[in-house]
Amino acid sequence: MTIAPTDVEQAATRTAPQAAGTASPGEGAQTNNAVPPALPPAPGRAAADYSGYRIVAARHPWRWAGTAVVALGLAAVLWSLATNPRWEWDVVAQWFTAESVIRGLGETLKLTVIAGALGFVLGFILALMRLSASPLLVSVSWTFSWIFRSTPLLVQMLLWYNLGYLYEKISLGIPFTSVTFFEVQTTTLVSQFAAAILGLTLNQAAYSAEIIRGGILSVDQGQLEAAAALGIPAWRRSTRIVLPQAMRSILPTAFNEIIGLVKGTSIVYVLAYSELFYTVQVIYNRTQQVLPLLLVATLWYIVITSVLSVFQYYIERHYAKGAVRTLPLTPLQKARKFFTIRTNARNLT
Amino acid sequence: MTLADSQTTVLTRTTAVAPTRGLVEITAVHKSFGSLHVLRGVSLTVEPGSVTAILGPSGSGKSTLLRTINHLEKVDAGYVAIDGSLVGYRKRGNSLHELREKDILKQRTGIGMVFQNFNLFGHLTALENVVEAPVVAQGKTKAEARRRGLELLERVGLGDKAGAYPRQLSGGQQQRVAIARALALDPKILLFDEPTSALDPELVNEVLDVIRELATSGTTLVIVTHEMGFARDVADTVVFMDQGQIVESGTPAEIFANPREERTRGFLSKIIEPAFNI
Numbered sequence A: 001m002t003i004a005p006t007d008v009e010q011a012a013t014r015t016a017p018q019a020a021g022t023a024s025p026g027e028g029a030q031t032n033n034a035v036p037p038a039l040p041p042a043p044g045r046a047a048a049d050y051s052g053y054r055i056v057a058a059r060h061p062w063r064w065a066g067t068a069v070v071a072l073g074l075a076a077v078l079w080s081l082a083t084n085p086r087w088e089w090d091v092v093a094q095w096f097t098a099e100s101v102i103r104g105l106g107e108t109l110k111l112t113v114i115a116g117a118l119g120f121v122l123g124f125i126l127a128l129m130r131l132s133a134s135p136l137l138v139s140v141s142w143t144f145s146w147i148f149r150s151t152p153l154l155v156q157m158l159l160w161y162n163l164g165y166l167y168e169k170i171s172l173g174i175p176f177t178s179v180t181f182f183e184v185q186t187t188t189l190v191s192q193f194a195a196a197i198l199g200l201t202l203n204q205a206a207y208s209a210e211i212i213r214g215g216i217l218s219v220d221q222g223q224l225e226a227a228a229a230l231g232i233p234a235w236r237r238s239t240r241i242v243l244p245q246a247m248r249s250i251l252p253t254a255f256n257e258i259i260g261l262v263k264g265t266s267i268v269y270v271l272a273y274s275e276l277f278y279t280v281q282v283i284y285n286r287t288q289q290v291l292p293l294l295l296v297a298t299l300w301y302i303v304i305t306s307v308l309s310v311f312q313y314y315i316e317r318h319y320a321k322g323a324v325r326t327l328p329l330t331p332l333q334k335a336r337k338f339f340t341i342r343t344n345a346r347n348l349t
Numbered sequence B: 001m002t003l004a005d006s007q008t009t010v011l012t013r014t015t016a017v018a019p020t021r022g023l024v025e026i027t028a029v030h031k032s033f034g035s036l037h038v039l040r041g042v043s044l045t046v047e048p049g050s051v052t053a054i055l056g057p058s059g060s061g062k063s064t065l066l067r068t069i070n071h072l073e074k075v076d077a078g079y080v081a082i083d084g085s086l087v088g089y090r091k092r093g094n095s096l097h098e099l100r101e102k103d104i105l106k107q108r109t110g111i112g113m114v115f116q117n118f119n120l121f122g123h124l125t126a127l128e129n130v131v132e133a134p135v136v137a138q139g140k141t142k143a144e145a146r147r148r149g150l151e152l153l154e155r156v157g158l159g160d161k162a163g164a165y166p167r168q169l170s171g172g173q174q175q176r177v178a179i180a181r182a183l184a185l186d187p188k189i190l191l192f193d194e195p196t197s198a199l200d201p202e203l204v205n206e207v208l209d210v211i212r213e214l215a216t217s218g219t220t221l222v223i224v225t226h227e228m229g230f231a232r233d234v235a236d237t238v239v240f241m242d243q244g245q246i247v248e249s250g251t252p253a254e255i256f257a258n259p260r261e262e263r264t265r266g267f268l269s270k271i272i273e274p275a276f277n278i
């Protein structure tokens, strides 16, 4: 038997702390808590007993030095930002919440949300098509991505908006016959807004399809096999088993895309669509306060990105469930822990 | 008492009533991957409620044979039938019509499978893993499936781990969850593909004990394994495969004590000798 010796050893180590406890009565449970031992361990003993020692955390002097340098640099930058009058913060403040700017911001958000959501839904479908067994679906999906990734977004946008020039009327009917169910003027169908959404969505879909496909490929094949062996239907296999696990690798890149899209919406200026960026351009062309107004837009983009980053953190955390043994603490939890430890330490000394 | 506690008790097969379902008939099955002829005319009948152990060297086609039983692998020739109905096909007149995905999935719910590397769904808890299939594939209510899921986890000795994610479980515990997951569909046949070969030696027994208990439950078990001692204890029939063919099959006593074929003897001498010296 090979088990016996290990058992005995374990039993031996398990009794060791108890022996120490009896050596210094009255301390029992506290031995871990930074209390010096009543009896120092006997010198020259082979198996030393460290249970009574105080644990001193490692010190990192260079970390502190580095922090100080960075803090100094940051302070200098903030100081110059605050004191240099050419930044014209008063103008920034005046326009930051101006009604037209807020309206532009609303349009930017609207475009981002709609194009982002539609883009990723379409991207998901394209990714599934690309991974399907049907050669037709695969090639349709591939061609879609190929076209939309190889033409400049600006050109796509203008093409959609000028669809009326290429095709005066859009009609629904049976191809190659004269049967039509309905017909509209293209220009009434494709407004500025529709052109913007079409352009952004299709372009976004082409990119997100690849991101989602990459995520799906990263999930172990065995998961699909197990699900199939359990009789779980194909759609459910994709959405319930594979996608949630793919999310872990999809999310970081997907948020990159969304954040890119927030600022990327500014490209709709070519359609004279008044989202945030176009709005501030119109304003500074009128008032000539170029820099402060660009700052207004920038600050709003920073706000949006910050909010999205917080979302990203918690969404990623959600999908990390089960992928890591123990979830790391959130910043809030970390802060709380930091302060409780500090308070405890102070109470002890 | 949980299963994991019942260490190496010698079991006599005590199935109260002779099971009437779970008959597997494999007839002249051929399967190739490209130019590699992996199954070369395999025929095997597995009686309802019996335990069959498949042995054989690596690459001999054991896993492939197992996977043809639940149609994870399509056969090129021959057929597999379960309780008289063809797996993956429907007979109409003189022709066999391939079943649609939906019907294949339905067939599969009668056949549980336990994989070498568990394949538990990593983002679902132990209980969620067990509950998923009965709800979506069998249309059970959530509450009913949960109740039964807890019961099954209890049965494999993991009643206290229902909320744990697979990565928080040891290998042996993960495999026991996988067995509970397969059992949740009340399958008439359970397929095990080397259920213990990804496990540390000290975890092997906790899984084998669970399987040992299942052997008496009336479910048909087909087990690909390298655990010779276990096969000898538990199996009614031992099948030895080599190079895509069944070399010989018989009771454990026949196969282990006096194998007829030279290839079987060669294989067993390599595997068994070291195993008995532990």
Ligand SMILES: Nc1ncnc2c1ncn2[C@@H]1O[C@H](COP(=O)(O)OP(=O)(O)OP(=O)(O)O)[C@@H](O)[C@H]1O
Pocket (backbone or CB within 6 Å): B033, B036, B038, B056, B057, B058, B059, B060, B061, B062, B063, B064, B065
């Ligand atoms: N999908 C596949 N494509 C190509 N070859 C395959 C495929 N699956 C299995 N094979 C080949 O078929 C042969 C039999 O494989 P199989 O997995 O059935 O062996 P096995 O008896 O289970 O071996 P082991 O004991 O190592 O698991 C091997 O040579 C393997 O490489």
Ligand SMILES: [Mg+2]
Pocket (backbone or CB within 6 Å): B062, B063, B064, B193, B194
């Ligand atoms: Mg195998």
